[in-house]
Amino acid sequence: xxxxxxxxxxxxxxxxxxxxxxxxxxxxxxxxxxxxxxxxxxxxxxxxxxxxxxxxxxxxxxxxxxxxxxxxxxxxxxxxxxxxxxxxxxxxxxxxxxxxxxxxxxxxxxxxxxxxxxxxxxxxxxxxxxxxxxxxxxxxxxxxxxxxxxxxxxxxxxxxxxxxxxxxxxxxxxxxxxxxxxxxxxxxxxxxxxxxxxxxxxxxxxxxxxxxxxxxxxxxxxxxxxxxxxxxxxxxxxxxxxxxxxxxxxxxxxxxxxxxxxxxxxxxxxxxxxxxxxxxxxxxxxxxxxxxxxxxxxxxxxxxxxxxxxxxxxxxxxxxxxxxxxxxxxxxxxxxxxxxxxxxxxxxxxxxxx
Numbered sequence: 001x002x003x004x005x006x007x008x009x010x011x012x013x014x015x016x017x018x019x020x021x022x023x024x025x026x027x028x029x030x031x032x033x034x035x036x037x038x039x040x041x042x043x044x045x046x047x048x049x050x051x052x053x054x055x056x057x058x059x060x061x062x063x064x065x066x067x068x069x070x071x072x073x074x075x076x077x078x079x080x081x082x083x084x085x086x087x088x089x090x091x092x093x094x095x096x097x098x099x100x101x102x103x104x105x106x107x108x109x110x111x112x113x114x115x116x117x118x119x120x121x122x123x124x125x126x127x128x129x130x131x132x133x134x135x136x137x138x139x140x141x142x143x144x145x146x147x148x149x150x151x152x153x154x155x156x157x158x159x160x161x162x163x164x165x166x167x168x169x170x171x172x173x174x175x176x177x178x179x180x181x182x183x184x185x186x187x188x189x190x191x192x193x194x195x196x197x198x199x200x201x202x203x204x205x206x207x208x209x210x211x212x213x214x215x216x217x218x219x220x221x222x223x224x225x226x227x228x229x230x231x232x233x234x235x236x237x238x239x240x241x242x243x244x245x246x247x248x249x250x251x252x253x254x255x256x257x258x259x260x261x262x263x264x265x266x267x268x269x270x271x272x273x274x275x276x277x278x279x280x281x282x283x284x285x286x287x288x289x290x291x292x293x294x295x296x297x298x299x300x301x302x303x304x305x306x307x308x309x310x311x312x313x314x315x316x317x318x319x320x321x322x323x324x325x326x327x328x329x330x331x332x333x334x335x336x337x338x339x340x341x342x343x344x345x346x347x348x349x350x351x352x353x354x
Contacts, residue, residue, distance in 0.1 A: 030057045030199065032205070034206040034221050034225045036063075036217035037064070037065055038066060039067070039318060041104070041105065044207065045245055046303075049108045060113065060199050063115065065158045066093075066097050066158065067317070069157075069159070071317075071336040073315070073317065097314075100315065100316065101313075104309075104314055107310040118154075118155040154183075157176060157180060159180050169215045179216075190228075192225065201240050203242075204242055206221055206244060207245055208244040208288075210284070212284065246288050246348050251344065251346075256279040273338065274340050275339050293351065300347060308343070318333050320334050328344065330343045
């Protein structure tokens with residue numbers, strides 16, 4: 001796939017070096033991040049989003065589903081308390097997670113839209129919604145293909161998952177026929193391509209090919225992003241850089257060791273029946289022994305406050321969000337698998353330009 005350089009110049013992060021972000025001094029295009037569910041934008045790319053937003057650059061989060069098949073933590077003393085009945089109620093949980101996502105993206109300072117443009121019919125402010133997102137360039141082939149729906153749009157639904165190892169997910173045994181992972185690839189890819197044409201970002205960010213930790217919707221979001229960029233290239237349109245969220249395997253192991261040595265982490269584990277990841281245990285797909293090519297590093301410390309606030313906004317999905325600095329980490333949190341995960345000092349992205 002041959003890409004033209006997208007509108008805009010370089011970005012407010014360090015290029016493979018340990019230097020502070022300095023993008024506030026640069027001018028140009030923005031960032032568009034593609035994510036599978038509410039909370040992924042924060043957990044996978046929160047520092048990147050908050051850093052670009054703080055630098056005054058336009059940032060758009062495109063969310064593919066509403067996570068309506070997710071588990072619900074419903075923890076006492078949190079904003080999720082008493083919400084256990086949402087689990088299994090797809091429409092109710094979708095609406096609640098939309099609200100969580102709105103609070104999280106507000107904390108990060110970014111704009112958010114859903115790839116399918118669908119809104120719950122009982123939401124009075126968006127009852128008339130149901131057409132394609134944005135208003136892509138009239139007459140363009142991709143825009144025409146993406147805008148063939150007039151009336152309600154197909155809703156992309158959470159495909160579900162099962163934990164198959166600590167921090168690693170696999171497909172659910174009962175994935176519905178309407179699941180995002182089963183939607184024909186070109187349908188959402190055309191929608192995403194049209195959105196990219198409208199927003200004209202310098203960078204599109206998403207998961208690596210393994211979906212970060214294996215969730216089928218994450219894998220599909222990666223595939224949809226790749227296909228959307230191919231469609232843009234085939235149409236002769238400017239194609240942004242692709243940034244895929246990864247991490248050096250050595251840093252992941254070191255972060256796990258820091259967790260094991262953290263008094264604050266051990267206290268939370270003991271009080272709440274959580275577990276710590278094994279430092280030398282299996283690693284999820286985003287952890288790479290080798291990172292060939294260009295790598296971008298985002299420093300999380302300057303935007304730690306907004307990122308932790310955004311994590312806490314996703315209270316039905318994320319628990320025990322704590323600021324607790326230790327070597328290589330800034331804090332920790334846990335998901336529904338009850339395994340503590342580190343908030344690392346950096347986010348790392350593998351960059352593709354052609």
